[in-house]
Amino acid sequence: xxxxxxxxxxxxxxxxxxxxxxxxxxxxxxxxxxxxxxxxxxxxxxxxx
Numbered sequence: 771x772x773x774x775x776x777x778x779x780x781x782x783x784x785x786x787x788x789x790x791x792x793x794x795x796x797x798x799x800x801x802x803x804x805x806x807x808x809x810x811x812x813x814x815x816x817x818x819x
Contacts, residue, residue, distance in 0.1 A: 774800050 774790070786802040797818075808814040 778802055 779786075782802065782804045785806050786800075788800045788802075789797060790800055791798040
């Protein structure tokens, strides 16, 4: 990925997650979001820190 601001679609019904760098102890990812939110009820909890 040459530019993290490139290739962003005009229509984005869901968030986009793309890995930029992955090592044994680190992951850097690009998350592209256009206003998506968590559900009204419930708790957002991800599997990793």
